[in-house]
Amino acid sequence: MLSAPVSERGQLIAQAVEDQWYEKKGARVSAQTLGQALVAFANAEGGLVVVGVQGGVVQGMTRQGIRQINSLRQASIDHAVPPVRYSCSDVGCINADGHEDFLLVFRVDPGERVHEMRNGDTYLRVGDESRKLNYSQRQELEFDKGQAQYDGMAVNNGYGVADLDDRLLENYRENTGAESAEGILRARSLLTKDGSLTNAGYLLFAGHPQQEFPEAYIRVLRYMSTDRGTGADLNLYDDGDVKIEGPIPYAIQSAAEVIERFAPKRRSLNATGLFTGADIVPRDAWLEGLVNAVIHRSYSLAGDHIRVEIFPDRIEIESPGRFPGLVDPSKPLEISRFARNPRIARVCADLRIGQELGEGIKRIFEEMRKVGLTDPVYKQGTGSVRLRLEAVHRLRAEVAARLPKGSQGVLDLLRGASTPMGTGEVADALNMSRPTATNRLQALRDEGLVRWIGKSPKDPRAAWALADL
Structure with missing residues (x-):
């Protein structure tokens, strides 16, 4: 929408739906209120705040005067601790009166530590809201922000845009409507300030990211019985061990195709009167589990990979990395939103691989309950999280x-x-x-x-x- 012609730009911005990465503010918004939005985005995955649009009306900023505009540009410094890292630009538009005008566009980078307002209030972007955190939620966020986000660090060996797969980049550029591939990489914080590629950028768009991340692959295993077995009694099918490599979007798609082929099914009469194979574990449930595992796994942990184990009565998905902070895995529906890899999450959402509205776990529960199956079970080990989707009916x-x-x-x-x-x-x-x-x-x-x-x-x-x- 920002790259659209000036004559159309304002209305496109006004009509766009607010989400995890996008918010609109009126022209007369206070610097403190804007500061809350900047803090919320920085504490989550970053995003875009456009000032000069309210209630679907393109107000523009021309009438506001230099004092109001300056106070908004200084909102991060005046109201956030530490100041939020962002860039602010004037974007031309046509206002509701039909005159040339401009909007203030703030591009917020994900923060590497917790940001708060000067009065101590902390906010986090969740879906289309900037939520104020209570003490325990703030403490949890501090645990998660305790170290720099790994997906935002520069990848080893100084890789740059020239080292990425041109077809993947062009597909992403088309999906986002960006003018250039490098432009959208910078907009999504996939390049460092000096132009180096981040770990996220390499994992998403390199032709074979396993060159630098050998464990960044998905292994799909299919068992003949409900027990794994060991040694000579291993119950693995002869062709039931598939290793899937490649950039993240390709790996998710390829793994989904393999799981679809291996997933346990029962013959069922469909609406057309034909007998077909019906999944005993809902496809949408295991697909959401797979996407969550890939997007939120800990890529900094060497020596482990994502495993999808398929049994006649269930599907289990294990991903390296623990739940964030003080999360209680026995209460998965109470887990607050936090993305370990905010840049990867944003790109996957752009590609419609994961909507990333903080509802992934809720959706898995809903899909299982919809067909009358028992709730998913999460189990956290010393260095991984396992999701168990079992084809067992809930209590009558x-x-x-x-x-x-x-x-x-x-x-x-x-x-x-x-x-x-x-x-x-x-x-x-x-x-x-x-x-x-x-x-x-x-x-x-x-x-x-x-x-x-x-x-x-x-x-x-x-x-x-x-x-x-």
């Missing part, structure tokens, strides 16, 4: 009605556990009291859904596991 309505509230969560926890769990472990994992956990476990046992393993009622090693149905 009449059974759920008999059970205490929250029993489904206990059942899902035990499904995702690799070994039986004690009552105390269940209580801690779900942040509930021990008596509450005991009540739910005993109710599930009465329904024949879980079993108790122990030698006596006071056995300290007693544990709970799924019933052998």
